[in-house]
Amino acid sequence: MKKGRIDAAWKGLAQCQDCGIRDLVLFADLAEPDFNLIHLPIDEIEFDIGATIYSEGDEAGALFTIRTGLAKLVQHLPDGSQRIVRLLRHGATAGLEATLGQPYQHTAVALQPILACRIPRQVVERLNEETPRLHGQLIRRWASALRQADDWLTELSTGKAPQRLARLLLQLSDGDNTVMLFSREDLGSILGITTEHASRTVAEFRRAGHLVEIGANLFRCDRRQLENVASGPA
Amino acid sequence: MKKGRIDAAWKGLAQCQDCGIRDLVLFADLAEPDFNLIHLPIDEIEFDIGATIYSEGDEAGALFTIRTGLAKLVQHLPDGSQRIVRLLRHGATAGLEATLGQPYQHTAVALQPILACRIPRQVVERLNEETPRLHGQLIRRWASALRQADDWLTELSTGKAPQRLARLLLQLSDGDNTVMLFSREDLGSILGITTEHASRTVAEFRRAGHLVEIGANLFRCDRRQLENVASGPA
DNA sequence: CGTGAAATTGAGCCTTGTCAAGACGAGTGG
DNA sequence: CCACTCGTCTTGACAAGGCTCAATTTCACG
Numbered sequence: 001m002k003k004g005r006i007d008a009a010w011k012g013l014a015q016c017q018d019c020g021i022r023d024l025v026l027f028a029d030l031a032e033p034d035f036n037l038i039h040l041p042i043d044e045i046e047f048d049i050g051a052t053i054y055s056e057g058d059e060a061g062a063l064f065t066i067r068t069g070l071a072k073l074v075q076h077l078p079d080g081s082q083r084i085v086r087l088l089r090h091g092a093t094a095g096l097e098a099t100l101g102q103p104y105q106h107t108a109v110a111l112q113p114i115l116a117c118r119i120p121r122q123v124v125e126r127l128n129e130e131t132p133r134l135h136g137q138l139i140r141r142w143a144s145a146l147r148q149a150d151d152w153l154t155e156l157s158t159g160k161a162p163q164r165l166a167r168l169l170l171q172l173s174d175g176d177n178t179v180m181l182f183s184r185e186d187l188g189s190i191l192g193i194t195t196e197h198a199s200r201t202v203a204e205f206r207r208a209g210h211l212v213e214i215g216a217n218l219f220r221c222d223r224r225q226l227e228n229v230a231s232g233p234a
Numbered sequence: 235m236k237k238g239r240i241d242a243a244w245k246g247l248a249q250c251q252d253c254g255i256r257d258l259v260l261f262a263d264l265a266e267p268d269f270n271l272i273h274l275p276i277d278e279i280e281f282d283i284g285a286t287i288y289s290e291g292d293e294a295g296a297l298f299t300i301r302t303g304l305a306k307l308v309q310h311l312p313d314g315s316q317r318i319v320r321l322l323r324h325g326a327t328a329g330l331e332a333t334l335g336q337p338y339q340h341t342a343v344a345l346q347p348i349l350a351c352r353i354p355r356q357v358v359e360r361l362n363e364e365t366p367r368l369h370g371q372l373i374r375r376w377a378s379a380l381r382q383a384d385d386w387l388t389e390l391s392t393g394k395a396p397q398r399l400a401r402l403l404l405q406l407s408d409g410d411n412t413v414m415l416f417s418r419e420d421l422g423s424i425l426g427i428t429t430e431h432a433s434r435t436v437a438e439f440r441r442a443g444h445l446v447e448i449g450a451n452l453f454r455c456d457r458r459q460l461e462n463v464a465s466g467p468a
Numbered sequence: 469c470g471t472g473a474a475a476t477t478g479a480g481c482c483t484t485g486t487c488a489a490g491a492c493g494a495g496t497g498g
Numbered sequence: 499c500c501a502c503t504c505g506t507c508t509t510g511a512c513a514a515g516g517c518t519c520a521a522t523t524t525c526a527c528g
Contacts, residue, residue, distance in 0.1 A: 075387075075388045076388075077388055077389065077392065081388075081393060082388075083387055083388045083392050085384045085388065099373075100373070100374070100377055102377075105381060105384065138373065139333075139334070139372065142373065142376035142377060142380060143330070143376060146379055146383060147339060149380060149383035149384060149387070150319045150320075150339065151309075152387065153319055153383070153386065153391060154309045154310075154311055154315075154316075154317045155311065157317075157391045158315055158426060159315060160483070160484090161483080183507090184508090192391060193484075193485090194484075194485060195506090195507085196484090196487095196507090196508085196509085199506095199507060199509085200508080202507095203507095203508070230313075232313075394514095394516090395515080417474070417475090427516070429475085430475090430516090430517075430518080430519095431515090431517075433474095433475060433476060433477085434476080434516095437475095437477085450525095
């Protein structure tokens with residue numbers, strides 16, 4: 001974590017009606033008049049890599065829509081150990097707990113530079129009372145988070161390290177076959193293995209040709225081979 | 235799984251207004267007139283140990299409220315491996331996916347004899363359209379499932395086997411210090427370890443006095459010691 | 469009693485964690 | 499522009515943990 005570095009910057013007020021990714025986000029189903037119910041500013045905020053969006057245990061005053069970039073949700077145990085329980089991308093919502101009046105359950109940190117919209121809790125509450133069009137999206141977001149959590153457990157916390165890594169890479173390279181990898185520490189925290197072991201497993205994949213480095217932590221991956229590793233017991 | 239055994243039995247129609255655990259369940263917030271919106275029968279069904287409540291991939295025609303007993307939600311991977319992703323108890327709702335029109339994402343199986351209410355999907359849809367009083371409970375259930383999923387990952391899939399087992403026992407013995415343990419296979423599938431290793435770890439706990447068997451798979455546990463194991467690196 | 473499923477236990481091997489040393493790279497200050 | 503520094507990544511050697519396979523034992527049930 002870099003010292004005095006400013007790592008979050010206000011970028012302006014969001015114009016939700018004109019949102020470029022409107023059909024992806026929480027407000028997808030709102031009708032024009034609904035936007036008049038928004039009586040608090042929705043800020044656009046930029047987060048540098050490593051910047052904290054919110055912290056576990058803090059009072060949840062807002063939820064965030066991730067417009068660009070990648071965030072991790074980290075959960076801590078009393079004994080200090082920690083796990084990354086979810087990754088949030090383009091269109092995802094962070095801090096849904098806010099709508100329940102509960103404190104944040106995770107710490108959200110930017111893994112890639114993030115542009116996010118900060119939606120005050122009261123805005124969601126108001127919309128939720130006045131228009132049914134938000135309900136569907138909220139439910140859908142809870143459901144998709146839950147599905148991701150369950151898959152995370154069965155895919156990334158089950159089997160041997162190479163299998164888990166292969167499955168993660170397949171998830172991340174969805175569509176394009178290129179993956180921007182994170183720090184080995186984060187990799188370990190996702191897969192439930194140590195930093196060193198994560199490093200070794202990546203190295204192993206490179207030697208085997210499953211991964212080819214084409215930039216700083218940027219890899220091209222061979223889906224075919226990864227699928228073999230992911231399912232095969234080897 | 236026992237062969238021709240009948241393992242699910244219809245027990246009658248539920249009288250939701252008079253439900254003995256009404257304040258725990260999905261319909262907790264409904265008002266009297268809301269019950270008139272229920273135009274399909276809500277069955278009470280009993281499931282024997284090992285009986286399947288619903289199966290992964292099936293069309294989700296109903297959701298279930300667990301009145302008594304304990305159920306496991308199992309998720310399978312293409313390669314055949316499986317994990318138990320959640321346990322459902324007294325008051326919990328199984329098959330929330332039904333409300334989204336999605337197929338079941340897990341297989342639900344009774345770990346202890348279960349009495350459940352089967353709520354047809356249409357009933358929830360109808361109530362959801364007509365009364366806002368169901369929304370809150372639905373959201374709360376999604377949220378609590380998600381929280382359980384996240385905790386499951388950080389507590390039961392992180393650290394060494396003894397730590398995981400200790401944490402699980404602490405969860406299960408909540409309140410009372412007595413735990414009805416499941417098969418070693420299920421135990422392994424919860425903790426992400428093999429059947430044999432689960433067996434060994436339980437045996438180890440017994441030798442150490444953390445657990446004392448007081449019946450068939452029924453144990454009294456020493457919370458103090460378990461908490462030590464759960465946090466300590468040993 | 470027999471029988472079969474589940475639990476337990478042992479032995480050896482493979483996987484992963486641990487500790488420590490070295491390599492690499494980006495950013496800093498001279 | 500170079501040397502220095504700090505953090506991260508990598509690698510090695512060894513120990514510990516967990517898996518596999520196989521042999522018993524236990525127990526519930528017919």
